[in-house]
Amino acid sequence: MSIFGKILSKLGFGEGKKDAAPVKTVAQAPQYTVPTTPLGPPSPGRPKVVTISEVDVVAKLTELAKANPQKLNWKLSIVDLLKLLDIDSSFAARKELAIELGCPAEKMRDSAQMNMWLHKAVLRKLAENGGNIPADLLD
Numbered sequence: 001m002s003i004f005g006k007i008l009s010k011l012g013f014g015e016g017k018k019d020a021a022p023v024k025t026v027a028q029a030p031q032y033t034v035p036t037t038p039l040g041p042p043s044p045g046r047p048k049v050v051t052i053s054e055v056d057v058v059a060k061l062t063e064l065a066k067a068n069p070q071k072l073n074w075k076l077s078i079v080d081l082l083k084l085l086d087i088d089s090s091f092a093a094r095k096e097l098a099i100e101l102g103c104p105a106e107k108m109r110d111s112a113q114m115n116m117w118l119h120k121a122v123l124r125k126l127a128e129n130g131g132n133i134p135a136d137l138l139d
Helices: 003-008 057-067 078-084 091-101 113-126
Strands: none
Touching: 003 078, 003 091, 057 078, 078 091, 078 113, 091 113
16 A cells, blocks of 8 residues: 555545545546536536545544644644654655655655655645645645
């Protein structure tokens, strides 16, 4: 399982879905447009609208942080976010996750820049997969 797949699993994405499709990384994910207004009954030529169930990521991470003896700042730190989810937060694991999510090469040369990019990328990908991430955490 990919590292991002582990993150999704730990946060409860796909719970209750027996035949959930594997989550696609940036390199393999197709782009979709999901209409925000009702379209009426399906008709030939119009794509089927799929409802994405929302996962309350903030509530889950906040609960985990309260129960954790360490003071982990998951809202700012990718290391703390991974630790909170009990996922390997080593530099090698973070680098693997950065590659998985398509981190630009110039950011990979500086661990601080990679970490900042990676934190935002993980939150964006969680939102893309149905997680409710507040806009202030995505900026």
